Amino acid sequence: MEMREFAGDDLCSARQLVGRGEAVLIVSAPGEANRPTEESRWPRGIAETIGECAVVPLACLNGTEFRRYPLVAGPKRVVRFLCAGAEELPPEPWPYETRPLRTNYREFRELWRPDPQDAQHPLVLGIAERLGQLHSKNILHGDAHIGNWLRDQDGTVLVSDPDPSFLSCPPSPAQCATDVLPLLPSMRSQHWHNFRIGYLAAWPEGRRTIDQIQYSDRTGWAVPFRSGEFATSTGLIEQQLLDESDQVLRVMLLANLALASSSTGDDDAAARTVMTCLNRAEEHCPWAANGLAFVLGLLALRWGDRAAALDATRFTWADPEAVLTRYADRGARLPIINF
Structure with missing residues (x-):
């Protein structure tokens, strides 16, 4: 099976191929300028940067001495197939698989309806701003449900007990939307109205995240339509x-x-x-x-x-x-x- 090779500084290009169903080889770690700050969490940073995928060191497939790289990355079903065909099954935790990405949010559609009682909710606005700031810095919170946020004495919203992923390039709209997902069950339409305002104020480029959630827009069609x-x-x-x-x-x-x-x-x-x-x-x-x-x-x-x-x-x-x-x-x- 032929696979294209990518350096660790070109993971966004690798993401595109994996998204089209191909497996690729990551031959090196990200350079210092793009390296996630938690290198100890390898291979999570590599896998989460690529998106929904599975990864396994090539050494686990060909029976050679263990090395971190090259790292095979691809759709979960493809990497599972490669692991099943190895002479010896790779040991735990291989293959490493990312959390599933959510692309359909229609179950929350009542949130999109206008609410004549729309009012300002400082906590929701603050959470939205913090998430927008994290996403703009290529960081996913990882567990953003309402209980994982605090407010200090002056009302500033603080991140509490996150499970972050540090990416080497900007997260996709699907990744950002999935990061927002834990908050949605606790929201009413007033909260969603406030969330959109706060998130886009902190990160205007996050419009596609909002479109992914509100319109289940997987291809980015809403931005040019608008x-x-x-x-x-x-x-x-x-x-x-x-x-x-x-x-x-x-x-x-x-x-x-x-x-x-x-x-x-x-x-x-x-x-x-x-x-x-x-x-x-x-x-x-x-x-x-x-x-x-x-x-x-x-x-x-x-x-x-x-x-x-x-x-x-x-x-x-x-x-x-x-x-x-x-x-x-x-x-x-x-x-x-x-x-």
Whole structure:
């Protein structure tokens, strides 16, 4: 089995190949500039930097004298297969496997709903800021549930009892979102509103972490959608649809794909997509009719059928014509459909 070789300073490139299902060889430790501060936790820092994977020293597979490097890294199933084929099974703790990454957060969808009682929650804001700061410095907290935070006398939020991973390059949105996950069961919509504010204030580049959680966005399609780069967003939505197994999430993705396609001027693609979306919604989530009414109404208006547009949305808003007119221009900044 041929594997590409990567130095310890190029783990982000290794991450891309492992994410595509390949195994790679890490031939050296990170250099001093990128070395995690807890080298004693090897191989955790290497594995967590790559992402969801398994690692095993090559020496454990070929029966040679033990050395830390080269280190085989790859998808868990691939590395398990390699270990099973070795002349002698590698001893514990090999293969070392990272914690699973979470990519679907729809079970928390009630948090995304606007709350008229939104108020400032200093503890949540402080936790969000601390997590944003950690992630911006390539550190994952590791156990961020609500009990692992303290406040000192002046109200500053402090990290308590973390289980950190020190990465050699920026964490992926999926890694950051998984790091936030322990906090979500204790939140209400007010808390989530505060968390987003605090996290992005500390780390504006963390927008994809929020999108990963709120939209289960695995490919980054929400960022260009939000900024009006609809051709880019269309390609990224289609990429996620290739292997998305959650049927309700597929309906949501199709709804946004229809809007993005229409905004690029590809009305034929938008028409095909919205019909597929409506058929799937009828089967998997009929309760999403209000969200889809906006998509259907806006597309009808863009296609010159104002009567059909108003008919589709007449039960959704008090003044559907005003809402549709606001977004009728193909260059308008559209809301992301989420349910």
